[in-house]
Amino acid sequence: MVRADSGEAALEALREIKLRGEQVAVLLADYRMPQMNGIQFLEAAMDLFPRARRVLLTAYADTDAAIDAINIVDLDHYLLKPWNPPEEKLYPVVDAMLDAWLAAPDATTSDTRVVGHRWSAPSFAVRDFLARNLVPYRWLVADEPEGGRLLTAAGLTTEDVPLVVTPDGTSLVKPTEAQLAAHVGLTTTPTEEFYDLVVVGAGPAGLGAAVYGASEGLRTILVEQHATGGQAGQSSRIENYLGFPDGVSGAQLTDRARRQALKFDAEILTTREVVGLEAGGSTRLLHFGDGSMIAAHTVVLATGVSYRLLDAPGLAELTGRGVYYGSAAIEAPNCKGEEIYIVGGANSAGQAAVYFSRYARRVHMLIRGADLRRSMSQYLIDQIAAIGNIEVHPHTSVIGGEGGEHLERLHLCDPRSGTPRTVDASWMFIFIGAEPRTEWLDKSIVRDERGFVVTGTGLVVDGRRPSGWTLPRDPYHLETSMPGVFAAGDVRADSVKRVASAVGEGAMAVSLIHRYLESQ
CATH class of the missing domain: 3.40.30.10 (Glutaredoxin)
Incomplete structure (x- = not known):
């Protein structure tokens, strides 16, 4: 029970209760209160808890107020003061109101x-x-x-x-x-200043490195700028991952890996942007965007890749309003009965098409090539061919989009002839290209012309080790041009762009880290 000495104080208490996601069963208000009368209070309280039962306390001289309350706030009951004895005149009324509310209570939420x-x-x-x-x-x-x-x-x-x-x-x-x-319960601050291993990026490679590093006794911290899982975490269904014959969603796989890393006492930081990496003797220093830093014996770069932006007029301003990069699975229920467009022909686009086909009236896949065989796994090609509401449009490019509050039209063309056409569209999901997230490395790590991190034998050119290399050996297989810093997963040059290989490289990096530490 919550009591208040004025209508405004009572409303403030109700606002707090509403924000906490709790329920209110019965509202009892005296007609004569400071600042506002009981009817005004109940009218305002209804905006917060419309299903709470409403009782007005009135004096005999205020019976007209009770009639007004019935018309204005749909009053459930009014009580004339005094109500002695309460066992006869008050408690039965409250009990009846509670019973009526319990038959159809408001929903609570802990979310x-x-x-x-x-x-x-x-x-x-x-x-x-x-x-x-x-x-x-x-x-x-x-x-x-x-x-x-x-x-x-x-x-x-x-x-x-x-x-x-x-x-x-x-x-x-x-x-x-x-x-x-x-x-919301995510960790954003490291507990220590120095670690054995810092993993940058929490996709499959980073999670794999964190699990294996922590399970083998390394003080491990995993740093992620946005969300665990990376691109794989957005996948609606991964059906060729070892050990999951019925397939597994990216979110499920990410959740299991995250819990596994925490089980072995790895720390996981979110919303922390790493903006610099430097060597300080045998120590590796990572700088965060807020000016702070952490130090470690070793580092695994597992920042993955991001989808390339589709550079066409009108799309940038509609991003998040009908134009999305990646699967954006949270929007799938909103696409029920709609026509949606998916741009891209690799596995991620195919998985999204299969998933969205459960909701959309028709899924249009727009690809630049003649068919899907060059860039998509055969099992996905077979699935798409068997789903009646997925239509593949070969030799099709998006050259623009337009809309007001949200995307309304797409401008398409055949790149061979340049012939344009316009279609009505409210939803477009883009899965094109892969750009490594490595700008922050600047010149501290050798990268190829596309920005991917070069490792291992790729660093040894004509028998010469990379500039600045100080050790009397060649870099290990996943080691970068800075000793003790390794790269794993999609961010690494010439890597196999598959979830299983990324996890494997994360585990392999930890094995090489042990070799590195033992030699120091």
Whole structure:
């Protein structure tokens, strides 16, 4: 039971209860209160808890107020003061109200809640961050009743979105990823200043390195800028990964790997951007974007790759509002009965097409080549051919897009003839190319012309080791041009772009790290 000495104090208590995701069963209000009367209080309280039972306490002279309350706030009951004896006049009424509410209570929630607009890039970014970090949340549209009630409880308007309300009732208005991480249980600060192994990037290669490093007794920390899993974590279904004959989603695989790393006491930091790497004698120093740094004996670079941006007029401003990079699986239910467009012909695009075909009326795959055979696994080609609502459009490029609040039209063309055409479209998911996330390495590590990290024998040219190499041996297989720094997974030049090989390289890097440490 919560009591208040004024209507405003009671409303403030109700706002806190609403933000914490708790329930209110019965509202009892005296008609005569400071600052506002009981009817005004109940009318405001209904905006927060519309299903709570409402009881007005009135004096005999205020019976007209009770009639007004029945018409204005759909009053469930009114009580005339005094109500002695309460066993006869008060308690039975409260019991009846409780019984009526228990028959259809409000829903409670222990999840994080996100309030935003349907076609809003910032709202999508918040939802995507939470989903990719496996944080349960409820999505509420600002213009719908429950979303509006949360905004009211937080003292905000529909202009103040996205709003994130954590399970403890904390309100975050237009939060950054770092603010989100700090309030939803993700770790953002290292516990130590020095480690045996720092893994940069939490895709399959990074998670593999963290699991093997920590399980073998190395003080290990895994640093991720956005979300664990990388591109593989966004995959709706991986069916050729060893040990999962029925397939496994990227999120499931990521969750298992993350829990496994934590089991072996690896630390996992999120929303931390590594902006520099340097050697300090036998120590490797990593600098964060906020000016702090950590040191380690060894480093594994596993930053993976990102999808290349589709450079066409009108698309940049529609990103997050109908134009998405990667699978954006959180949007799949919203595509029910719609026509969607997928750009790309590799495995990630094929997995997305199969997944979205369960929701969309038709999935259009746009590819530049003549068919899928050059870039996609045969099992996926066979699946796509067997699904009736997936249509592959060969020799098709996207040359532009347009729309108001969201994507509305795509401009396509055949690159052979240059013949353009326009289609109505609200959804486009892009899976093209692969760009390594290595700009931050600058000149500290040798990279190839496309930015991929060169390792092992690739660093030895005409029998000459890389400039600055100080050891009397050639670099190990996954070792970079800085001794003690290794690369694994998609970020490495000439690597096999598959989940299994990335995990294997992460494990192999740890084996080579032991050799490196033993020789120091």
